[in-house]
Amino acid sequence: MAKYENDVKQLLTLIGGKENIQAVSHCMTRMRFVLVDPKKADEKAIEEIPSVKGTFTQAGQYQVIIGNDVSVFYNEFTSYAGIEGVSKDAAKAAAKTNQNLAQKIMGALGEIFAPLIPALICGGLILGFRNVIGEINFFNNGKQSLADLYPFWQGTYDFLWLIGEAVFHLLPVGIVWSITKKMGTTQILGIILGLTLVSPQLLNGFSVADTPASEIPVWDFGFAQVDMIGYQGQVIAAMMAGFVLVYLEKFFKKHCPEVVSMIVVPFCSLVPAVIIAHTVVGPIGWKIGDAIASVVYGGLMSDFGWLFAGVFGLLYAPVVMTGLHHMTNAIDTQLVNTYDGTILWPMIALSNIAQGSSVLAMSILQKKNERAQQVNIPACISCYLGVTEPALFGVNLKYVFPLICGMIGSAIAAMISVGSGVMALSIGVGGLPGIISIKPEFYVQFLIAMAVAIVVPFTLTFIVGSRKLSAKERGTAKSESKTEVKAEKIETEQIETENTETEKGVKAILSGKVIPIEEVDDNVFSQKIMGDGVAIEPTDTTVVAPSDAEVAIVMADTGHACGLTLGNGMELLIHVGIDTVDMGGDGFELLVSQGDKVSAGTPLIRFDPEKIRAAGHPTTTMLIVTGEGSAKNIKMKAGMTAEAAKTTVISFE
The missing domain is CATH 2.70.70.10 (Glucose Permease (Domain IIA))
Incomplete structure (x- = not known):
């Protein structure tokens, strides 16, 4: 008689039978099941099995804790059930079939951006510091900044851009690298593709809005011309390009003879990927951005501007996560030139503040969680200084509810701002220092909107987090x-x-x-x-x-x-x-x-x-x-x- 014969029989029955098992594997302590219908598993009864120490579900896998003898149990289970175990990676892949589309998208975003978070946090702090010393005019009746008055601070301001540019302007390099790493393809090819998106030979993506179409450089192939536009700071174009490269490489690896694969696969993967990135992916990205810009401009100028402000304030943070928020610079410039000010920029600053306030609440909730605080505190600081990516990807998107609470606070603050006619002199500093860009006659109205952007997200996040965060997540799990x-x-x-x-x-x-x-x-x-x-x-x-x-x-x-x-x-x-x-x-x-x-x-x-x-x-x-x-x-x-x-x-x- 096998050591766990009775337990194995009970588990197979209680988990829904062989037909309910899509995949099964094990680690050092746990059986890991991917179930066709997780609801068929009788958790309470399974936990009563003598050899079972507990159960839980994570990342689409139903995990049954056995202990040190799990390998013996696993072998007996697969033998009795008449099924083959699979590798951990295969089980993980199968588990994704139990996730809905939103979970898959969020999971993919998380896996792509997780390796980039340290750089985003560092870059956010650096850009925030540059804003303080070079963008805010503290002196001479609001005409000069620290950098204007002192050579040391001017030198510091200029030097720090070396890092800031590397993190944010060259972000596509990191994104494409992370995608190739996640998908298990050649990472150096991803880095090279990313570099072609931000090459100095191209017109900087941040300068496109201010450059007349006739002055945009092109590659002239005789029968066709391709705009030489860079994709600095762009996320969607970089992600699309990265996945093009990944699937091309996988295709050629599968169909190319091993003897010539070292030559054929890199060449046939990278060259078409670069061509597609600049002829298909890039233009599509810009068209999406143009469409969003047109909607923003039309909405702000309509009689329902306050309502549009609520929608814009609600959705701006998710748009930041796509990289398309850079297109708002074109709208801001047009508004400044036409109306001697912009209504759009104050809403952006308020969205920064709202997301930062959500992180502040998370920081207080997780004050005893040292690991979380290593991300929360710098992300909150950089967000309040106008750079939201570390907060969005490092904290708010991870838990979701802080993101939503921040969006709600941003929407209310934006409606107050637009409804009271708040205007900024120009594009300036985001976050809390954003008040420096506001026309003096609107200081009071903007301060009210700022208070809402601080209080509402903080309060909502704190209330929801108090109920939603586990003791482990809050760092209070100790008895x-x-x-x-x-x-x-x-x-x-x-x-x-x-x-x-x-x-x-x-x-x-x-x-x-x-x-x-x-x-x-x-x-x-x-x-x-x-x-x-x-x-x-x-x-x-x-x-x-x-x-x-x-x-x-x-x-x-x-x-x-x-x-x-x-x-x-x-x-x-x-x-x-x-x-x-x-x-x-x-x-x-x-x-x-x-x-x-x-x-x-x-x-x-x-x-x-x-x-x-x-x-x-x-x-x-x-x-x-x-x-x-x-x-x-x-x-x-x-x-x-x-x-x-x-x-x-x-x-x-």
Whole structure:
């Protein structure tokens, strides 16, 4: 009789039978199902199965937590059910079929922009700082800025544009690279395609609106002419070009003989992609922008301008995410030239403020979540200074409800602004400093609109977030008792460190900051479904044995996790990173095999933290007690910086 025969039979029945399973795979602790109809799975009954420790659904996958013996359970399950397991990537791909169109689009945007967020945050702060020192006229009755008065600040202003231009004007390079990386094609070809979109040979995309059609340079092929227009700052054109390149490369890889693929595939992929980008993708992008600009201009000049203002304020943030917001510069210029001012620019500044206020509320809600604060605080600052991309892609789009709350506040503020006739002298600084661009006679009205753009999104986001965000997302998942003893742990840290050589227990598997398991950004670990333990934010790259032990289980195909059994019967699970099973072993090197005898300090797993972060995963590494054996009075030690194989992190008798 198989070890889990009864449990396997129950699970197959309760999950909806073989016909309800689209794909199944497993990681170190969990069975991962893609179900045809997730509603057929009887969660409560499944969790009553003796070998099941819990269930949850994530990214379209129904996950059943088994524990260290999951590989045995998995083999018995697939054998009994008469189905073939699939790879993690295949299961992940199949899971997307359970997502609706909006979820797929948001997921794709998230995966494309996640690697770009650090650059966007940095660029946003830099552009905000440039606005303060070079665009706001603080001195001489509003006629001169810091840069106008002092050579040092002028030099700083000019120098910082080197970085600002690289981040935002050359953004298509990063976008196309990220798409090729996500789709698994040749990344250097994506970088080259991106560079052709922003080449200095082309007319800068930001200058097109001010350049007469007759002066736009062209490539003349005799039978046809193609405008030499760059796509600086454009998102849609870059994304379309990136996917053209990806699918061309996949097509030629599939149909090209291996012996000539090194020559044929890059050439036949890149050259047509560049041609299509400049003859089809680019023009379509500009036409979409022109259409939006015409609607904006007509709406503002109509009798229903206040209503249009509400729609514009509501939708401006999503438009920013497409890159098409740069087309508003043409409308602003036309309004300034025709009416000696623009009604449009104040609404843009108010939208910046509204999205920044949503992030401010998230920052307060997540004040105890250090990882979230690393994005929230700089994103909020840059947003209030007029650069919203870090806030939109790094925070608001991720949680969705802050984006919507910001849109609502922006819409109300925009209606107040347009309804009271607020006008700006010209295109200027966005965000809170945007008031500098407003005609003095409209200061009071604009201040009222600003107050609405601050208060409404902040209040809505705070109310919704208070109910919607989990304790883990807010960084408050620690129990009260854990909080109460943390101070005591910190106070006794020095004594514990001095006694590490003689103290009986489990040593650190990595050097780095030891944190309570409750703070881990994964429900299976933070809720102690697998067992209690600690986590380490690593400062080195090799996991070592925490004690003399036998290697009980390894993830040979992915190398990201292993299980150990100590002499006293205690069972430990080591898991490097969160959701790193999706990496398929890339960036991991497993240094031991099942059945090996190891001593404290023996290297177990070597990993590349940069690859883990580039894949969008935290490097937090878990050490979990999955079985106590004969150990008594087990205590977890956190709140200190540990040294691998020396500092005790789990003590016992």
